[in-house]
Amino acid sequence: MGPDSAPGPAVPWRKVLWERQPFPDNYVDRRFLEELRRNEGLRHYHYWAVVKEAGFVGQQLSCVAIFITIWLYMEQGLLSPEVLLSSSLVCGLLGYGLHQALTPQVESGCEPRTRLADLQSVTVFLSFTFGFSPVLKTLTESVSTDTVYAMSAVMMLAHLVFFPYAQPSPPGSLSLNAALFASVCLASRLPGALHTFAMLSCALLVFALWPCLLQRLRENAPGHFTGLCVGICIGGVGGLGSQWLGGAVLLALALGSVTLLCPLLLVRLQRHKDNIQGPWDEAEIHEDLSHFLH
Secondary structure, three states, X not given: OOEOOOOOOOOOOOOOOOOOOOOOOOOEOHHHHHHOEEOOOOOOOOHHHHHHHHHHHHHHHHHHHHHHHHHXXXXXOOOOHHHHHHHHHHHHHHHHHHHHHHOOOOOXXXXXXXXXXHHHXXXXXXXXXXXXXXXXXXXXXXXXXXXXXXXXXXXXXXXXHHOOOOOOOOOOHHHHHHHHHHHHHHHOOOOOXXXXXXXXXXXXXXXXXXXXXXXXXXXXXXXXXXXXXXXXXXXXXXXXXXOOHHHHHHHHHHHHHHHHHHHHHHHHHHHHOOOEEOOOOOOOOOOOOHHHHO
């Protein structure tokens, strides 16, 4: 029953349950809808701001495409492991220097120790990877090629789904492990152990270190972050197009949908949002009850 659904006697109605009143149980007066609130705390999105944030998703998708392109070049013998290792080393050093330059001085109070710890971590990882490269090379010999490719595709998809796009530094353990597992599967199909080592080193650079640098750019250099995301997307489409034209078209369509179409749908659908709060909602206790615990 709506407001004033029963003839109101002279006694005013009160919204209480602990005393008897001459009103039906479902009676409300005209003041009931005065507490109605619509879309309280609604966040208004701007299209280009959403596009900028969606660029992180697009560039991560392009990073996967670039990694697959590098693997295709190595499998076909068009890229030597020595060239890939030297390129990864140069990119890693440049990226680390840029990351240190973008790190606030407050966070780098023990700068020499931090650099030494980073050097130790990289040395340990590269040493173990180089030592186990012959084992990793023969890891999937008893598995069919189609199965290896299927596992790699599923793991790369899991990497993209579970990647922490809001705070990618450090990368999430689930997404990083999925990407490294796919990298091991793909690297085991390359001709030699040095190819495997070079491919896994590249995987560490792309999936573990690159998101940390990109997060620094997003926080401290937003303009450069946007330009870099656009460049990575163009590089992913161009690199994949050099090997598979259909894949490049699909990647371009996916990037356009993720970075342009989905933000437009999000902004357009905000106008249809209608969330109401009022006295019919469950009661919320805001009183500090800490004094009852003593």
